[in-house]
Amino acid sequence: MDDNLLILNAQVPGFQGLQQICIQKGVIHEIVPIQSAPQTDLPVLDVSGDWISLGGIDLQINGALGLAFPDLSVENCDKLEAICQYLWSQGVDGFLPTIVTTSIENIQRSLSTISQFLPSTLNPQDASQILGVHLEGPFLNFEKRGAHPANYLLPLTVEQIKRVLGDYASVVKVITLAPELDPTGTAIAYLRSLGIIVSLGHSQATATQAQQAFAQGATQVTHAFNAMPSLHHREPGLLGAAIADPNVHCGLIADGQHVSPLMLELVLKASQFHGIFLVSDALSPLGLPDGTYPWDTRQIDVQNGTARLLDKTLAGTTLPLLVGAQNLVKWGICGVEQAIALATTAPRRAIAQSESYLNQPAHLLRWHLHSTTGDLSWQRL
Structure with missing residues (x-):
């Protein structure tokens, strides 16, 4: 995964609705509700409603x-x-x-x-x-x-x-x-x-x-x-x-x-x-x-x-x-x-470790719920 990246249309545990995740220098910089046309020079990854997690x-x-x-x-x-x-x-x-x-x-x-x-x-x-x-x-x-x-x-x-x-x-x-x-x-x-x-x-x-x-x-x-x-x-x-x-x-x-x-x-x-x-x-x-x-x-x-x-x-x-x-x-x-x-x-x-997504290294998982089988799969980004 790129050290600088904008992830679009992500579901994130603890956040309501689709989010965009801004990653800068390999760290999660911002998670905000998706905007209709985000302006950015960062590479973009659209995950189409999949879940993103730590x-x-x-x-x-x-x-x-x-x-x-x-x-x-x-x-x-x-x-x-x-x-x-x-x-x-x-x-x-x-x-x-x-x-x-x-x-x-x-x-x-x-x-x-x-x-x-x-x-x-x-x-x-x-x-x-x-x-x-x-x-x-x-x-x-x-x-x-x-x-x-x-x-x-x-x-x-x-x-x-x-x-x-x-x-x-x-x-x-x-x-x-x-x-x-x-x-x-x-x-x-x-x-x-x-x-x-x-x-x-x-x-x-x-x-x-x-x-x-x-x-x-x-x-x-x-x-x-x-x-x-x-x-x-x-x-x-x-x-x-x-x-x-x-x-x-x-x-x-x-x-x-x-x-x-x-x-x-x-x-x-x-x-x-x-x-x-x-x-x-x-x-x-x-x-x-x-x-x-x-x-x-x-x-x-x-x-x-x-x-x-x-x-x-x-x-x-x-x-x-x-x-x-x-x-x-x-x-x-x-x-x-x-x-x-x-x-x-x-x-x-x-274990009293930070569970916040912000300012953590962007070691992220992408989860996909298969509509036909109902199986949940994941992969590292």
Whole structure:
């Protein structure tokens, strides 16, 4: 795409009617309602009513191209660059490499590798940017550990947090934990003092315990519905408390396997789309064909984009982030504008990153809703 460009007849999430987008020196300079005959010396691109958006942000992705982020090391760091380029090709502008429960040694090796990689000069025109790390564990409830290995789970104390983070606290952006493991709330307070976003997940927390954790500073929920108590009319649980709290953001996996499409529709309508964002929760075989792959000391079987342990425990997906947005439209759960926002502006809001289009690099996606099939497709401009 030209560094200087005028895009005409664009629909933009959050804007009413057709817009014209002025891009100068590769930055979005202005978005205004379309004029009948704009006067400009800029090259013009008429998108004929297609949607234009920022790229996706994936706040929970466990690996890709055969590399799981807990296995990162100096020896395979070049694979991380390939992953950044692959995710860019999948419409993702930025992501949080997610390190699931493993040994402290593995966690710190991975954090060290990412900390050395972060100052790298990857071209933001063709590579997704690492925005920090998401630690999913090891402070999880044994009963809701899911595919996380039980032998590496740790008690939730400030001392254990310090052991896990070591010298790399500044690299960690989000940590998923079970708040009931620390009724005092000192762990959440400590993490917030480090600037780390606390997300609740893999938890048996009641609604009351979740509300206490939100009051202590937790602001997210990890893969809503999965690895937590179900919604119940007498005990709303962690998820019920989260949906009712306007300051809490919930990640959702929209692959049709982790959460029923009907339940996705229910939570989106209940929240009025506020505070919900999509994640991929993709595992290391993302970008590879179906088959059986190593996963820590175990194996996972990938079929049609769904990854399970060999005992059939659901482990994750191998579907890219934007497939979730496409699914929501295909299933008739929401309109194009809402689906796009759930994968682009909503996750930015969840990590307090600017969701404004203005003055951002023009790394834009063009979305087209096919009138005959109803399918939603996208391409990078």
